[in-house]
Amino acid sequence: MRTQRQVVDYALQRRSLLAQVHAGRVGVTEVCDANPYLLRAAKYHGQPSEVPCPVCRKEPLTLVSWIFGDELKHASGSARGPDELERLAGLFSEFTVHVVEVCRTCSWNHLVQSYVLGTGDLNNRRPRRKTAAE
Numbered sequence: 001m002r003t004q005r006q007v008v009d010y011a012l013q014r015r016s017l018l019a020q021v022h023a024g025r026v027g028v029t030e031v032c033d034a035n036p037y038l039l040r041a042a043k044y045h046g047q048p049s050e051v052p053c054p055v056c057r058k059e060p061l062t063l064v065s066w067i068f069g070d071e072l073k074h075a076s077g078s079a080r081g082p083d084e085l086e087r088l089a090g091l092f093s094e095f096t097v098h099v100v101e102v103c104r105t106c107s108w109n110h111l112v113q114s115y116v117l118g119t120g121d122l123n124n125r126r127p128r129r130k131t132a133a134e
Contacts, residue, residue: 041079053103069095094118
């Protein structure tokens, strides 16, 4: 995978939320609320992990990578596998990837990490349109 830039790790937020769930301050139904689209993306585009679900402990979590960016046009907001991320990173100058962990059994889901991928080449960008004043 190409170099990830602007990496944000949400491990502390995850730990805090799980502590609240285990203490009873937050209900399980509030955190196990993955929508069907996310569960389907986990099934077809997700990567299995070694980490068991922190809520139900029945199966390992699945990691789903969602991509966002203006250059991606209609592909923005879709789930992609690792091979597709590598290919897209070589085609576009910059896009953001959000990695979400999902339990396909109890519907636990949480944002794990976000980062920027792409060539980062400013010279490779399309020239902007000139205004009438220019």
